[in-house]
Structure formats: C-alpha cells, structure tokens
Amino acid sequence: MLTTLATATVAAHAGPWAAGFGWVFFLIPLFWLLVVGLIIFGVSRGRRRYWANGSPEGYGPPWARTATAEQTLGQRFANGDIDETEYRARLEVLRANRPTA
Template identity: 70%
Template sequence: MLATFAATSVAAHTGPWGAGFGWAFILVPILWFLVIGLIIFLIVRSRRRFWAHAAPEGSYGPPWMRAGASAESTLAERFAKGDIDETEYRARLEVLRANRPNA
C-alpha cells in the first residue's frame, strides 16, 4: 500500500522536465510577481497615508495636487506676507485669471 502511494506521488510530480520540478517550476515566477506587487502596493499605500496625514483639513493627495494650494492662494499669501506689492499682485492675478483652463 505504501509503495503504491509513493509511486503515485512520484508520477504526479513528474513533468516534462523530469522528476523534481514538475508544476512548481511555474510557481516560482508567480511567487516573485506577487512579492514585487506586494512591495509596490505597500510603498504606494504608505505614501498615500503620509499625504493624508500631512494635508490640511479637507484636502488629499500630494502637495502639488491639493485643492487648497492653488496659484491664486499662493499669490495671496505672498501679498499678505509683503513679498510683493499691490500693483504686482494685481498684475499677476490678472494673468492667472486670463490663463485659466476652464475660463
């Protein structure tokens, strides 16, 4: 009985490459694709989690894509800090509003 079981097991694991590899030869590349995919997934997830915690309330995403950090708000902050004067602020604001993509 044990000899029959052993012979059946060897016959089941024999593939076109002979005894040894069999179907496991295909599983090695699949395993590496899964491992690399898992690493990429974890990196993307950690970056999104970092951006969600670092963002101000009501915004999400990387700093250059947040809704709160528009060009007009940046210009208004510079004007409020005193980096630019009123004439320069109004000129730049006019250029920004003239070049709006949905205007």
C-alpha cells in the first residue's frame, strides 16, 4: 500500500517548475534589453567623453589639435624668427581681423 501511495505522489508531482515560468517569462527579454541598452549607453558616453577632449572645439582626435595663429606667432617670436616690432605688428593685425563667434 505504501508503494502505491508513493508512486501516486511522485506521478502527481510536476517538479520545481510545476506551472512553468508564468509571467516571469516576459521579464527575461526585458532584462536583456536593459543590459544591452546600458552597454550601448556606456560605450557611447565613453567615446563622447574621449573625443570631446580632443580639440579646442570639443571634437576630433587629440592628435588633431591645431595651434591658433596667435600661438604660432608667439612661438615664432620665442624662437627668434621675428623681432618684437614685427611680432607686435602682426599681433595687432591678427586681433583686428579676429572673426566674430
């Protein structure tokens, strides 16, 4: 009699996932969409932050930085390529013709 009762109990038991996942099944794709979205967001944020430090305008790679005309003129004066009179004259021209931003 106990054998019959034990066999009937095992046959009636459906296991740990008796009713399946139920509504939890719909949360699994949402979880993975959230994970992929966070990865994409993180990568795009990191790239934007990296490239933003590249140039004075905030765009472009770091090696593409260009010196302004005044910096180039100052460097030439520091190297001794031009004298003070020429430096001041050219600097005045540069500042007079500065484009408005």
